[in-house]
Structures are given as C-alpha cells and as structure tokens.
Amino acid sequence: MLSGMPEPVWARPDPGARRPRYTRAQIAAAALAIADAEGIDAVTMRRVATALDAGTMTLYHYVRSKSDLFALMQDAIMEELLVPPDSLSADWREALTAIAHRARASFVRHPWAVRGIATDGGAAGPHALRHFEQSLAAVAGTGLPIADKLDLIAMIDDYVAGFVLKSDLEPGPEAIPAEAAPAIAAYLDEQLRTGDYPHLTELLGDGDRWAALAGILGSGPTPDERFARGLRRLLDGAAGDISRLNAQSARH
C-alpha cells in the first residue's frame, strides 16, 4: 500500500484557461459502468471515450495511461467497500468482521478489482486511505503494538483477497458446459487409472464420479459459511496471540 500517486497536481484548477469538461471521477464512473456491464475487457480507451461523448485522445488529458485509469477504477471500488461511518463496533473482532464481509461483497461484484490489474499505485487512492483508516479504527482496541496492528489489518485484507480470488471467482465444476463433460470425465478416468492419486480415487469412488463430486460439494458448507469460518479461525488465532501478549505484559 501507499505507493503511486493517484491524484496529480490537477486538484488546483490552474486558472487562466479553458475549464475541463470532465472530472477524473466521471471518467472512472463511465469506465466502471462498462466494466460492470460487459466485463473488464470491454473497457478500452475508445469505448470509454465514446460513452462520454468525447474523442479518444481527450481521455489522455485526464489520465496518463490506461493503467492510470485502472487505478482510478480501483479507488472507486474502494469507496464502495467502505463501511458506513459510525457503524463500526467497538469490539475489534466484530469491526474487522464487518469490514471483511463488506470488502468481499464489493470484490465479488467487481471481479476485476481483486486481480492486480493496476500493478502500480492503485492502493493509495483517497478511498484506499479511508479503508485503511477504518481498519486502524477497528483494531484500535486490541492493545497491540502498532506493527502488529498493521500485520493484523493486512492479514484480513489478504484473506479476503485470496478467498474471493480462488473460492468465489474461480469457476467450479458446475461451470463445465454439458457437451464438454464426457471428454473431461474420460480425462479424469485416465488420470485416476494411473494409480498416482490414491486419495483422490478414494474420494471419488469408481462409480459416477460427477455424482460423487456433486454430492460432496453439496454436503459441505456454503461459500458464505466457509468465508465466515476461515475468518473466525484467523480471528481466533489473533485473539490467542493478543491474550497471551496481554498476560505477559501484565506480569511486568
């Protein structure tokens, strides 16, 4: 975090010339609307410009490059991801849980945001700072030294990103088109027949492996439950560290 510069000098209108027709926020909003409606690949400079009734190259007076535009979009998402002010619990576990759930919901809504598209500087926008501020407020009551607070905050952010990226967004078996299923089943059978996958073989049995897989997945917790469970485990672990640390410092 805290790298790159989302907002150049442009904040001051620098008087003595024509007024801009757009704001960076408007451009970001237009790009975001396209991304939400048609996917991130539909966001091209020409497309965004057209949506704004502008010439393509006009965008380059508001944005240094396309990845600059991505950084603006990222920061717009960070706004959506903020918890409503004054709604944060004083209990650090509840507060972090609320932040994590909200973040997950936003990232699921905008899948491109969790992939690291803007490799540089997307994380230091004003709304990212606000998110960081909210996280700092959440962990204020832990009594941890500051470095450990930052560690805890980053841990939550990391967990959310990882869960969304791998568990929420990665397509599961249900995404396989029906006509491709037989070929994949044959491939799977062939792999299993090598004998290199004893546990996997035991897991899927010899019968209808699709049915077996569906049964297992259906019997397990829902994604929401899994997210909450992993978060709880992380917080349990952190709480253990905290109480241990408090017990230690109380002895002095």
Added chain:
Amino acid sequence: MLSGMPEPVWARPDPGARRPRYTRAQIAAAALAIADAEGIDAVTMRRVATALDAGTMTLYHYVRSKSDLFALMQDAIMEELLVPPDSLSADWREALTAIAHRARASFVRHPWAVRGIATDGGAAGPHALRHFEQSLAAVAGTGLPIADKLDLIAMIDDYVAGFVLKSDLEPGPEAIPAEAAPAIAAYLDEQLRTGDYPHLTELLGDGDRWAALAGILGSGPTPDERFARGLRRLLDGAAGDISRLNAQSARH
C-alpha cells in the same frame, strides 16, 4: 477447481500422418521462459513461436487459443509447486505448512501465476490434480468429514494466494521513485489535513511521515514471519475445530 480440459485428445498420436515437431510441454516451457525473463506481457504468440523457430500460426495446432497456452503455463507452475514425494509429514499441520510454503515460493517466483490469467480450466491440469492429491494426503490424518477436509484445503490455498497477491507482490512504499516522493508526500499531507484520518494521523505523527512509516514497517515482522504467523493462526483455528469435533463424536 476441476473445470476446463487441459489435455484434449492429442495424447494419442492418432497414427497415419506426420509426426508433430513439438509437444505441448515444450511450448509451455518456451512461454514460461519468456514470462520469467521479461514478464507475462512479453508472452505473445509471435514471440513464443519465434523462440521455438516456428511460424506463429503453428502454435494454433497445439493450442486452441492464447488462454489455452496460459492454462498450460499454469499447470507447469503447479508442477514446480509440488512437494517432493514422500517428504510429507504424517502430521497434518506440518504437511499443510510445507505445502503452503512451497506454493508461496513458486507463486512469488512467477507472479503472473497467482493472478487469474487463465480464467477457465487452468486449475484442472494433471499437476493441479497432483497438488490436490498432496493436499488430500496432508489432511488425511485430521479425521474430519470429507467436506471439511476440502474446506481446509481450499482455505490454505486461498490464504497463500491472498498473501502472495497482496503482501508479496503489491509494491510497497520503497518502490516509489525518489523524484515522485515529494508530490506524494504533499498529497498525503493534504489528505491528513482534512481531519478525516485521526488514526492514520496518530500513526504517522506530524514530523517526517516517511521516516515514521519506514520506522514502523522496519520494526515489524518480516514478510516471512508474517506469512508463517497467519498460517499458524489459521491452523490453530482449524485445530480447535477438530479437537472440538473429536470430543463431541467421542461422547457418542
């Protein structure tokens, strides 16, 4: 996981015609070498073909599309990420820890692999299956019901992906070029002066905020320690669930 088909019919040579000059593995290796040396954006069909002394369009007889090629590359990474066979501890915590550390190392070495480039099918390659098999072996001793085993495995994978994506790969303040620092500092000052960031203000003080930030980050745990700590917390949490569950089932 388990979607898409990484290896089409090609496995059988389908006799009666010319022999192929390349294998899919060779093509993936060439692409991987380029990605490691010059970044994922340098991997273009023309570039890969040239590296193989082949015409561009020749690749399309081994690969249906570029994202197919990405899927091959992903699976190649999954091979690197495998733990040496028979080196897995019988203790499920040790085994999962070994798998997680190895996965992290591989993903850090190949940053593009952790971003979801191949949106479809990259996760069902033969080496991905092997990784899954290793994870199943690791959790075999937990005594958990199968759905909870899968949950635990996914949780580790998620954590690793998130940590690499956000903590390892996201550039930190040290990545800011020296000439950009003043502008960013001014921007930060301006933001803080709004008074909307009480905790952040307290964190950074009023003096040299760069120095303060560097001091905090320097005083904290290293990335390696942070990774291990988060992993331990997750495993602690899971262990608590397991012993609770065992105690409950012993009562029946």
Added chain:
DNA sequence: ATCTCATGTCGTACACTGTACTACATCGGC
C-alpha cells in the same frame, strides 16, 4: 473589444496484438 496563449479537444497514424482463412509440405499406410 481585442489580443494572447495556456489549456482542452481530438483526427490521424503507427506498431503491435490474437487469430481466421487458406495454401502448401510432409510422410505413414495402402
């Protein structure tokens, strides 16, 4: 009211991308 000129707008052009289409080269089986 006019002039000045920094600023905003944007048409054209270029190098480069993935890949559809097509023609041709190659070689195992008859």
Added chain:
DNA sequence: GCCGATGTAGTACAGTGTACGACATGAGAT
C-alpha cells in the same frame, strides 16, 4: 507411387494503446 490426413505457415483483418500535432476555446490583460 499414390492418397489423404496432418503439420506448417503466410497473409490479412479487426482492434488495441498511445505519440504527435493541429485546432478550438475562453479567461485574463490590454
């Protein structure tokens, strides 16, 4: 020796990000 399936490519096309430069605009100075 021939056939025909298969591997190898050249050409072409639509679409990308963006460098360059010409032009339009309108606020401040005269």
